[in-house]
Amino acid sequence: LERALKFIKDSIINVDEVLVSMATGKFSVKLPVKHNKAMGKMSSGCYKFSFANWHDETEAYRKSISNRNED
Numbered sequence: 001l002e003r004a005l006k007f008i009k010d011s012i013i014n015v016d017e018v019l020v021s022m023a024t025g026k027f028s029v030k031l032p033v034k035h036n037k038a039m040g041k042m043s044s045g046c047y048k049f050s051f052a053n054w055h056d057e058t059e060a061y062r063k064s065i066s067n068r069n070e071d
Helices: 002-009 015-023 050-064
Strands: 034-036 041-043
Touching: 002 050
Parallel strands: none
Antiparallel strands: 034 041
């Protein structure tokens, strides 16, 4: 959720476009493309949720919730 909100704040995700896609029944989120230096192509892969992109943040979240007290 934090990443989605950051994408909205940074104008990576256009909320109006997402709402229009939901109204038509074809939910989609259009991500911008950037030049991938390794592949030499344009790609939106840097924004996709993957182990390589989000491992550190996901692991930190997992640790924080596992250390919570159940009180």
